[in-house]
Amino acid sequence: MPQFKRFVAYLYYYENDTKEYLAGFARVEMRGGICRLEIHLKGTEYAGQEGKVSLFIRREGKILAFPVGNMRLMSQSSDYSGRISDGELGDETCHIQDVCGILIQPADGNFYGSQWDNGEIHKEEIEMQAAEEPSLQTEEVPMHHIFPEQMSMEKEIQERSTQEKDTGEKEASIWEHWENLKQKMTLLHPFEGENITCVHMELQDLRELPQKYWCLGNNSFLLHGFFNYRYLFFGEQVTPEGRELFLAVPGVYQKPEKVMAAIFGFPQFRTEKPCRQLEGTFGYWYRRMDG
Structure with a gap:
């Protein structure tokens, strides 16, 4: 039977690799090799900019971050929804059930992050995986499909x-x-x-x-x-x-x-x-x- 998980993960803002404050939350659903994701941020100093949204897994002391889309950051609230499946997450050794966190990265090097394992997020451990590969294309899921x-x-x-x-x-x-x-x-x-x-x-x-x-x-x-x-x-x-x-x-x-x-x-x-x-x-x- 395919593993099913549904949970809420809290997102924190990290500045200069330091966790600063609670900034929002994400709803995550993993079912049958597919991860559906909704992100909600309340207020941001990056109004009008875009943040790169990634899911990550941990491997050999590194955080492998797989881009799944871009999120428009707004001054009042920012929302994103999308999905990615097993076949779109790196090579055949990377699986949805291995995903343990989210990153949202504006252009200045700081980031919003959340993890649901026992690890921490450190900037020097993050390795971005190639975004241009076809295997990383994702499908946007409009909010009204969920509600x-x-x-x-x-x-x-x-x-x-x-x-x-x-x-x-x-x-x-x-x-x-x-x-x-x-x-x-x-x-x-x-x-x-x-x-x-x-x-x-x-x-x-x-x-x-x-x-x-x-x-x-x-x-x-x-x-x-x-x-x-x-x-x-x-x-x-x-x-x-x-x-x-x-x-x-x-x-x-x-x-x-x-x-x-x-x-x-x-x-x-x-x-x-x-x-x-x-x-x-x-x-x-x-x-x-x-x-």
Whole structure:
């Protein structure tokens, strides 16, 4: 049976061969001799430049880096998706299951990197393999092939925008949208000891919110959580101070995940039951939703 792996790897920025900070993450899937890759970086000082994306294996103390494509680096967020198979990775002794890391290299010699073995990444160990060989050609995988719901929602955004321009109709508030959702969705109370009511949402259900929130369908962290658990929570919390709405993404509390959640706009975390030790605990990264 072909070996199957699917995991998230965190990407760090390395300057002068020193690991500086957490910069993003990659979703990696290895199945049947094929590696599919999605990369998401949040913010970069290389806006407008391209970074060479490579997968690497370790051999005799060296990091053999095989280019798989180029990634356009942007000031706000940068995304890349692609795939490579066994036959496209070097010679017959190089296999997808041997891949143990990712490099993204701008032109200045610094790099973004991630590894999922026990080794480290040092610039002097990196040996770039020939990029011009036909065996290293790769196939781009558009994001909507992975999330077809996202493509559908983007189409509806365009149609809705055109409709509102034509009619001059003013959109309802988020609280009105919430009242509508409560009428047609099953109400849940998953958080023990808290006055919280919420509903299960899928990616396409974001269109049930005001249009200004539809862009969350492109939020890399939200997609990361939805990719793993296939649902979101939208709901209302009532406290002595008042009422507030929130959107929650399922995940596990880990320090790198906490940094990424905050960067992508989900700075708070709650568990379904009271918990003293958060590290390694399943729960929800969430953001408050204003009117």
